[in-house]
Amino acid sequence: MQKLQADLILSGNHLLPDSTHKNVVNSGAIAIKGDTIIAIGTQKKLLEAYQPDQHIHTEHGLIMSGLINTHTHAAMACFRGLADDLPLMTWLEEHIFPVESRWTPDAVYQSTLLSLAEMIKSGTTSFCDMYLFTKEVARATEESGMRAWLGEVFYDFPSPCYGASENGFAYVDELFAHYRDHPLISVTANPHSVYTCSPDLLTRLGTVAQDNDALYTIHLSENEAEVATCKERYNCSPVEHLKQLDLLGSKTVAAHCVMLDDREIKLLAKHNVKVSHCQESNMKLASGTAPIVKMLEAGITVGIGTDGAASNNDVDMFGEMNTVAITHKVARMDSTAMNAEQTLYAATLAGAKVLNAEKQTGSLEIGKKADIIVLNMNQPHLTPMYNLPSHLVYAARGADVVHSIINGRVVMKDRILTTLNEPEILARMREIGQNVTNHGKD
Amino acid sequence: MQKLQADLILSGNHLLPDSTHKNVVNSGAIAIKGDTIIAIGTQKKLLEAYQPDQHIHTEHGLIMSGLINTHTHAAMACFRGLADDLPLMTWLEEHIFPVESRWTPDAVYQSTLLSLAEMIKSGTTSFCDMYLFTKEVARATEESGMRAWLGEVFYDFPSPCYGASENGFAYVDELFAHYRDHPLISVTANPHSVYTCSPDLLTRLGTVAQDNDALYTIHLSENEAEVATCKERYNCSPVEHLKQLDLLGSKTVAAHCVMLDDREIKLLAKHNVKVSHCQESNMKLASGTAPIVKMLEAGITVGIGTDGAASNNDVDMFGEMNTVAITHKVARMDSTAMNAEQTLYAATLAGAKVLNAEKQTGSLEIGKKADIIVLNMNQPHLTPMYNLPSHLVYAARGADVVHSIINGRVVMKDRILTTLNEPEILARMREIGQNVTNHGKD
Numbered sequence: 001m002q003k004l005q006a007d008l009i010l011s012g013n014h015l016l017p018d019s020t021h022k023n024v025v026n027s028g029a030i031a032i033k034g035d036t037i038i039a040i041g042t043q044k045k046l047l048e049a050y051q052p053d054q055h056i057h058t059e060h061g062l063i064m065s066g067l068i069n070t071h072t073h074a075a076m077a078c079f080r081g082l083a084d085d086l087p088l089m090t091w092l093e094e095h096i097f098p099v100e101s102r103w104t105p106d107a108v109y110q111s112t113l114l115s116l117a118e119m120i121k122s123g124t125t126s127f128c129d130m131y132l133f134t135k136e137v138a139r140a141t142e143e144s145g146m147r148a149w150l151g152e153v154f155y156d157f158p159s160p161c162y163g164a165s166e167n168g169f170a171y172v173d174e175l176f177a178h179y180r181d182h183p184l185i186s187v188t189a190n191p192h193s194v195y196t197c198s199p200d201l202l203t204r205l206g207t208v209a210q211d212n213d214a215l216y217t218i219h220l221s222e223n224e225a226e227v228a229t230c231k232e233r234y235n236c237s238p239v240e241h242l243k244q245l246d247l248l249g250s251k252t253v254a255a256h257c258v259m260l261d262d263r264e265i266k267l268l269a270k271h272n273v274k275v276s277h278c279q280e281s282n283m284k285l286a287s288g289t290a291p292i293v294k295m296l297e298a299g300i301t302v303g304i305g306t307d308g309a310a311s312n313n314d315v316d317m318f319g320e321m322n323t324v325a326i327t328h329k330v331a332r333m334d335s336t337a338m339n340a341e342q343t344l345y346a347a348t349l350a351g352a353k354v355l356n357a358e359k360q361t362g363s364l365e366i367g368k369k370a371d372i373i374v375l376n377m378n379q380p381h382l383t384p385m386y387n388l389p390s391h392l393v394y395a396a397r398g399a400d401v402v403h404s405i406i407n408g409r410v411v412m413k414d415r416i417l418t419t420l421n422e423p424e425i426l427a428r429m430r431e432i433g434q435n436v437t438n439h440g441k442d
Numbered sequence: 443m444q445k446l447q448a449d450l451i452l453s454g455n456h457l458l459p460d461s462t463h464k465n466v467v468n469s470g471a472i473a474i475k476g477d478t479i480i481a482i483g484t485q486k487k488l489l490e491a492y493q494p495d496q497h498i499h500t501e502h503g504l505i506m507s508g509l510i511n512t513h514t515h516a517a518m519a520c521f522r523g524l525a526d527d528l529p530l531m532t533w534l535e536e537h538i539f540p541v542e543s544r545w546t547p548d549a550v551y552q553s554t555l556l557s558l559a560e561m562i563k564s565g566t567t568s569f570c571d572m573y574l575f576t577k578e579v580a581r582a583t584e585e586s587g588m589r590a591w592l593g594e595v596f597y598d599f600p601s602p603c604y605g606a607s608e609n610g611f612a613y614v615d616e617l618f619a620h621y622r623d624h625p626l627i628s629v630t631a632n633p634h635s636v637y638t639c640s641p642d643l644l645t646r647l648g649t650v651a652q653d654n655d656a657l658y659t660i661h662l663s664e665n666e667a668e669v670a671t672c673k674e675r676y677n678c679s680p681v682e683h684l685k686q687l688d689l690l691g692s693k694t695v696a697a698h699c700v701m702l703d704d705r706e707i708k709l710l711a712k713h714n715v716k717v718s719h720c721q722e723s724n725m726k727l728a729s730g731t732a733p734i735v736k737m738l739e740a741g742i743t744v745g746i747g748t749d750g751a752a753s754n755n756d757v758d759m760f761g762e763m764n765t766v767a768i769t770h771k772v773a774r775m776d777s778t779a780m781n782a783e784q785t786l787y788a789a790t791l792a793g794a795k796v797l798n799a800e801k802q803t804g805s806l807e808i809g810k811k812a813d814i815i816v817l818n819m820n821q822p823h824l825t826p827m828y829n830l831p832s833h834l835v836y837a838a839r840g841a842d843v844v845h846s847i848i849n850g851r852v853v854m855k856d857r858i859l860t861t862l863n864e865p866e867i868l869a870r871m872r873e874i875g876q877n878v879t880n881h882g883k884d
Binding site for chain 1: 827
């Protein structure tokens with residue numbers, strides 16, 4: 001019998017199509033044609049049916065969906081460890097803002113490349129980013145081959161990128177036009193927060209989102225100070241403020257949502273607002289612990305984000321999953337809370353849902369885009385193996401990922417990046433890092 | 443000029459002798475003779491002065507003290523992921539105890555080897571263990587070349603290892619005799635807890651500790667249930683109970699200490715009791731968050747432990763440091779709490795102090811034993827580098843460790859274990875793991 005053609009077959013000891021342990025395929029394989037998954041099954045079955053141009057077999061490999069980081073600031077990788085263990089305002093005003101005010105497009109481009117390298121090497125295949133100089137972020141992202149939702153941040157004060165807001169709208173119009181039909185990059189509308197954006201700015205960006213059928217991504221109810229400021233100015237909470245401005249909807253992606261009461265949770269659920277949960281950053285900045293378990297009970301779709309490397313200090317979604325799963329147990333004094341499958345779901349298919357992209361990515365299904373990672377399970381910390389989601393959430397780390405395929409393209413093989421020049425990126429970033437600290441010494 | 447002889451010189455871009463960033467030696471090196479550090483300085487200086495038999499240079503390497511895991515149950519590596527996300531008693535009584543009741547000396551030996559491999563590969567050079575079949579644990583540990591404090595656990599019910607307590611005392615007498623002058627292995631006295639050991643048993647083990655000048659290691663105030671049981675039985679808290687039995691002292695190592703009030707903290711400080719803080723396990727089992735910052739303020743020496751892999755689910759001390767540093771920030775709503783240097787200190791020199799071994803290990807100093815790890819800093823998640831303790835606590839992971847030297851002996855080079863046969867250990871553990879689950883299906 002004539003074999004069918006496939007561009008790539010991946011095979012390994014285990015294939016986990018989603019976040020459910022019982023769905024594991026032992027001696028599994030997946031076939032890809034172009035950017036799309038065309039078959040999933042046992043190695044035997046797939047190799048009988050398909051003739052692949054390329055076959056990557058990983059004996060102790062686990063084949064799974066790539067992880068989805070629903071909130072980050074990739075270019076802030078350059079600030080990792082620049083200043084830690086400080087009060088939030090000291091950190092921002094004395095360390096981050098001064099460096100950002102001198103920030104150049106090239107530094108953003110280079111620093112984004114660094115974060116892309118780190119994300120791919122730790123198993124992330126899709127991310128949602130909010131930052132400055134988004135054309136540079138997008139240029140780096142295109143080179144990497146990652147799937148991304150990218151937005152230029154807006155606030156009431158002048159931006160290091162575009163100056164006055166007015167120029168910002170022209171800047172994002174160009175972004176939307178340029179990436180309209182891009183297979184991997186989607187542009188988002190991106191107010192920074194309710195405390196840095198006037199109601200007019202928030203509303204106008206809502207119109208931009210609607211006009212472009214784009215996500216509306218915003219930091220929301222991140223900490224007590226934000227809530228207090230909002231109450232003082234508008235006599236309501238940040239969630240209520242967005243509600244009054246008619247900005248709560250299924251394409252609203254709210255990052256953090258630490259300070260929510262039960263009524264606000266209901267409101268987010270009612271409007272099908274998506275939440276990006278950034279636990280490690282919320283801990284490091286002492287913002288608090290978001291009531292994620294309650295949000296899930298209310299039916300809210302919750303994805304996981306690392307936030308930027310300046311407040312995490314890494315973008316390893318495996319580490320983030322571990323923190324999420326154990327934090328909510330102790331926060332609720334309930335060891336059954338946020339179990340491994342729920343947590344893995346949040347980092348995969350729920351992440352895709354947060355980004356309104358569940359038809360494209362977030363699980364291994366025929367017809368979906370091929371966003372796939374392979375882990376090497378032949379390691380002491382992953383042996384023996386009783387339950388895959390448990391290992392992935394409680395024991396695995398980004399460094400266990402050996403191959404990464406995004407949109408059908410191999411972007412990492414045997415931990416070597418194929419789209420990015422890692423040694424060059426690291427060398428360049430060391431120079432940029434030296435400039436950052438030398439400037440501080442002036 | 444005649445060069446001095448050294449057995450081994452390690453050199454690399456950075457050498458961090460302790461937990462303080464300002465003490466970094468750039469282009470640093472360290473010379474070792476036998477089991478001892480004999481010189482620390484720049485590469486230039488050391489290579490001019492010494493002729494080493496072996497020279498390991500790691501261009502982007504960071505040379506630092508190995509990490510000290512002050513509380514684990516190595517052999518429980520076999521149970522990693524066997525059962526998670528369950529109430530504590532269901533987990534113990536329906537999953538862990540049934541398997542442990544069928545536990546054989548060989549399974550303990552093999553499973554300990556697995557954990558030793560994981561510990562070395564994630565940068566731990568010393569550990570304090572509490573488990574069953576300690577002769578097997580010690581045999582595996584001797585093979586690995588790790589530095590360890592090992593104890594056979596006692597409780598009022600029969601042990602799978604020695605049966606009745608009486609036999610247990612004979613068993614530990616043999617252990618003490620066998621390891622009396624061992625360069626790497628120290629035996630400890632090891633009551634499980636105040637709720638599983640009668641006052642008589644606790645006291646008798648206190649005498650064993652005293653007679654052998656050994657550590658007295660115990661789980662203490664781990665959770666609400668323990669405190670409630672103790673209050674019901676003895677009308678006092680676990681700490682008060684030990685106080686009344688005259689068992690609080692500088693060689694008492696209390697693991698967990700989650701449920702302490704201010705008065706108990708003062709009591710532990712007054713008696714110079716050492717604390718092993720196991721945050722990830724306390725979170726995963728929903729036990730609570732130990733008041734570590736208060737303990738440090740009271741002058742208590744606090745080390746870090748991973749607890750066993752059955753409740754963590756790894757023994758990666760880098761991940762544990764990250765969790766410790768960020769948890770106490772959010773628990774106290776203070777982003778300056780438990781800073782990177784404090785956390786790194788807890789995982790190194792304070793860990794050595796917990797084990798009364800600060801003259802031997804815990805920092806790189808001339809005359810101390812050579813317990814040293816080297817990390818590869820030439821990676822996206824560790825670039826650029828502004829502050830080493832920050833990177834080590836907030837961004838590094840066990841997989842970044844490339845070489846490990848314990849007591850002057852190279853136990854891992856380029857991530858290949860030299861004392862243990864990793865492929866054989868993994869293959870054997872897969873078989874043992876299959877027996878564990880097959881038995882459950884009978």
